[in-house]
Amino acid sequence: MKISVIIPVYNSESTIERLLDCLHEQKFKEFETLLIDDGSTDSSFRVCNEYSKSLGLGGKKVIKKVNGGPGSARNCGLDHSGGDYICFIDADDIIFPSYLDELFSEIVDSNADLVISGLVRESKNGKLIRQSDSKTQTYNKQNALERFFIYNHWMGPVNKIFRRDIIERNNLRFNEIYKKGEDCLFSCNYLVLSEKIRYLDKCLYCYKYNENSITRSVNAKGKLLQSDMDNLKAHEEMLNLIKSMTQGIIDSYKCRYMNTYMRIFVNLKAAGTKNKALEEKSIRYIKDNVMTYLRNPLIDLKMKLAMVLFAFSPRVFARIYFTA
Numbered sequence: 026m027k028i029s030v031i032i033p034v035y036n037s038e039s040t041i042e043r044l045l046d047c048l049h050e051q052k053f054k055e056f057e058t059l060l061i062d063d064g065s066t067d068s069s070f071r072v073c074n075e076y077s078k079s080l081g082l083g084g085k086k087v088i089k090k091v092n093g094g095p096g097s098a099r100n101c102g103l104d105h106s107g108g109d110y111i112c113f114i115d116a117d118d119i120i121f122p123s124y125l126d127e128l129f130s131e132i133v134d135s136n137a138d139l140v141i142s143g144l145v146r147e148s149k150n151g152k153l154i155r156q157s158d159s160k161t162q163t164y165n166k167q168n169a170l171e172r173f174f175i176y177n178h179w180m181g182p183v184n185k186i187f188r189r190d191i192i193e194r195n196n197l198r199f200n201e202i203y204k205k206g207e208d209c210l211f212s213c214n215y216l217v218l219s220e221k222i223r224y225l226d227k228c229l230y231c232y233k234y235n236e237n238s239i240t241r242s243v244n245a246k247g248k249l250l251q252s253d254m255d256n257l258k259a260h261e262e263m264l265n266l267i268k269s270m271t272q273g274i275i276d277s278y279k280c281r282y283m284n285t286y287m288r289i290f291v292n293l294k295a296a297g298t299k300n301k302a303l304e305e306k307s308i309r310y311i312k313d314n315v316m317t318y319l320r321n322p323l324i325d326l327k328m329k330l331a332m333v334l335f336a337f338s339p340r341v342f343a344r345i346y347f348t349a
Contacts, residue, residue, distance in 0.1 A: 026083045028056035028110045028125060028186070031102030033095045035063045037116035038072050040233070047119050049078040053126035056112075057083025059102040064092025069116075083108075096199030096207040099182070103198065111189055113182040117233050124229040128186040131225050135163065138191060138219035143228040144184045151234075161226040169222040170267060170274045173213065174281035175323040180209040184230040191218055205252035206259025213263045249296050253289045260285055279314050280321050284328075286310050287335055287342075294343045304339075312336050 030048065034041055041060075048058055058080040060073040073087045090101055099113060110132065114120060124142075132140040143157025156178040164172070173179045191197070195218055200207040216222065260282055267274050286307035293300055315336045319329050335342040 026055060026057050026108045028053070028081075028112055028129060029059060029083075029102070029106035029108030029189070030056050030081075030112045030114060030125070031059045031061065031099055031106060032114050032116055033061050033063055033098030033102070034065060034069050034073060034116045035092070035095070035098070036065045036067045036069060038065075038067045038069045040117040041069060041072055042076060044114065044116060044119060045073075045076050045078065045080065047121075047124075048080045050122045051081065051120075051125050052123055053129055054081050055083070056081035056125055057106070057108060058085040059106055060085060060087045061098040061101045062087065062089040063094070063098040064090065093201055094204060094207075096203065096211075097201040099211075100198045100201065103192065106189070109189055111187040111192065112185070114230075115183055115232075117235050118183065119231045119233065121229045121231075127225065127227060127229060131223055132186050132188070135221070135223045137163065137221045137223035138188055139169075139215065139221075140186045140223045140225060141179060142184045142225045142230060144178050144230040144232050145228045146178075146232045147234040149234055153231075155228055157226055157228050158224050159226065162224055164222045164224060166216065166220055166222070167271055167274060169219070170213075170216055170270065171277045172323060173216055174274075174277035175321065180212055182208050182212055183232070185212070187215060191215065200259065200262075203255035203259050204248070206256035210259040210262055213266055217266050249292055250298055250300065253292055256285060257289070276317050276321065277323070280318050280324060283311050283314055283318055283332065287332070290335075290339055291343055291346055294340075308339050311339075 032044065062070040062073060070087070070089050086105060088101060088105060090098070103111070110129065112125065112128065128140050128142060131137070143155065146154045146156055148154055156176070178184060192215070197211065197214055197218070199211045203210070264278060267278060290304060290307045293304060311332065315332060318324065318332050331342070334345070
């Protein structure tokens with residue numbers, strides 16, 4: 026089997042059939058679908074099992090497991106997969122009919138270690154935002170990591186095709202403890218192990234807005250704070266992976282870390298959570314590194330202005346963010 030498509034499923038009864046329709050419509054057929062039900066409490070498992078349409082020549086495997094989070098579900102998929110290449114898809118997203126075909130053709134023809142496509146991101150108000158580089162091109166490890174830390178669509182495991190041999194040879198798996206950041210940590214680890222990265226300037230993946238996403242929920246204050254702390258730990262691990270590399274990579278990492286701290290500050294304010302030490306740490310890190318952010322040519326003017334405002338007055342920034 027050429028490709029294993031791994032899909033973590035958790036309470037996705039309202040979206041999973043839509044994604045399975047997308048897989049049924051794929052032009053490329055030499056793939057297997059692994060649906061990992063991560064302890065769903067709705068009818069997701071039944072929907073996955075009863076869905077009758079063929080999904081590639083490898084059909085589908087439906088595996089039910091105790092809830093352990095998306096990292097645990099993806100690891101389960103890796104353990105049961107048999108494809109030469111791996112694609113991860115989130116259960117509430119959609120892919121276009123040429124998605125697998127173009128990713129597979131690109132990684133075979135270029136002999137790259139990783140292929141990344143652009144994506145379309147759905148905002149809270151339903152607006153579709155194209156996130157893509159300006160052209161299709163090949164990157165070495167250094168240039169890829171510099172972009173990885175700046176562009177959101179480079180970071181997670183979706184909109185990508187990985188080589189199974191690199192994953193297995195290095196025993197690469199997702200961290201199952203972290204509730205946030207484990208996906209970017211996996212991608213960073215894989216990039217560090219790669220030499221040739223191919224970027225495909227086509228938006229073939231649609232990242233759908235999910236109101237219930239752990240990264241957006243500000244109601245469960247304890248869980249929110251824990252997920253943000255996990256995210257910081259994941260970033261610390263990413264720093265350990267790249268700390269002996271070039272200054273350009275380190276500077277891009279610092280910019281990503283600043284964005285993370287800015288998001289954490291906003292999350293704390295949104296949830297009404299008091300954590301003075303974390304707030305002060307966020308503000309201090311951003312003020313200490315703001316010039317690194319402003320000098321980075323990959324960051325657009327809007328984000329630079331936002332970071333300057335945050336450095337000048339974090340609380341004014343948070344108020345503007347909430348009313349925007």
